[in-house]
Amino acid sequence: MSRADLLLSVAGLSVHYDSIQAVDNISFEVARGEIVTLIGANGAGKSSTLRAISGLIPYTGSVNFAGKDLRNLAADRIVAAGIAHVPEGRGIFGNLTVRENLQLACWQRKDKSKIAADLKNVFALFPRLEERSKQLGGMLSGGEQQMLAVGRALMSDAQMLLLDEPSMGLSPVLVREIFRIIREINQAGKTILLVEQNANMSLHIASRAYVLETGRIVLSGAGKELTGNPKVIEAYLGG
């Protein structure tokens, strides 16, 4: 990929929790317009990687986004820089209405007319959210909450979405639906870094993939090439 296309570059990233090393010196890149997936078993360090990028946890190494060093930026400034993180477990505010959840994600934005247009887009993408816009976030089903979480990320007008296990806890039909939507969002111009345990589905939609095992990248390549690779299965079973 050419330098101009490079959107996110992570170099030598390590994350420690007390004495436990969750992420061990990993480096990877995401180009503008790509879907890149980090796959691996539970505890491989996928979520920690995302949490480091969006400034929620301390780390060593460097994270560069659109030519900007994110190291000393607070999490809310990283959102302003153009990264929206959909956290594991969706992070819906159960005491806020669906509409308020979406509005809160616009905190950094001043462009009122564009916000209104984006809200329309989100409601077009997820009609269920419009129907339920006055209900509290806590009243939604798991699938609806996931849609709200993605909708919220879209409302922050970020260039790049970090999606942490969007398929978790959803029925197979909903999993297919959410992956279809991820691809649709990507085609509409958002760059996506997708963290998943569901390797098959994510390799299917990803342009490139990195396989994590106990905090290290053990394998990388084009999504399609890695499908069915025995090493991927090995990484899941633990080496």
Place this chain on the structure above:
Amino acid sequence: MAYLFQQALNALQLGSIYALIALGYTMVYGILTMINFAHGDLFMVGAFFCFLLAVYLKLSFVPTLLLSMLGVACLGVIIERLAYKPLRAAPRVSAIITALGVGLFLENFTLALSPYPKHIPPLLTNTTWAIGSLSISSLQVLVIALSLILMLILDFVVQRTKAGMAMRAISWDKTIVPLMGVPVNKIISLTFAIGTGLGGAAGVMYGLAYPVIDPYMGIMVGWKAFICAVVGGIGNVRGAMIGGFILGAVEILVAAFFPSTYRDFVAFTLLLVLLILRPYGILGKPQPQKV
């Protein structure tokens, strides 16, 4: 009948002051799950600001009220930054002990500057209207009306504004809020400013209604307001208001029908019973278990 109405007015006056203070406890708890035990003493500082501004700067009522609120709000924000923020990741009990320490500091600092009780001058000409056997003082009406206005403004801020939305979001899950691009520390400061500012307003109004003030006046009032917040459902803004009016009514009614020394005993007993029946408070909800 007139007697009852008279007592109801007294209850509303006392209750609105309790409610204003209770709001500070409940807002801070809602956002940090921490009881700011220095809050009663901030209320006391509000009364002393009122005294200083009225006596030394000879200000009239409105600037005295606004500047006292502002002063206490600034003090609240400074206290949060210096004393509580470094403990945000520490066990809750550390923060609570620190809050008690801050309260003691405020009491003794004020005591060092002002060892004798102070008398707040009458900032307003108090007229009393007589309707039949009923007498209504303008001061009483002012305290009630002003408290209600402040509470309506607060309710609007919390329920209808962007900043209020962020406060409610923080009370649900503080860890997710930065991902929305919300600067959490600023919202926490704002919450402290509003909560302690209302406590300052209560101090001014208390000082007008009961003009002799001393550095320890915030202790008992603070405890009672804390109980109001718990009875209403701690963390719930409307609950704190309801709790304040309930305690005000109970205290006035007890004092009206029993020897007034029974007042605190009966009030606290009633509140204990209420908490046994509704441990989460009147408007509180059982905390959902987060997995």
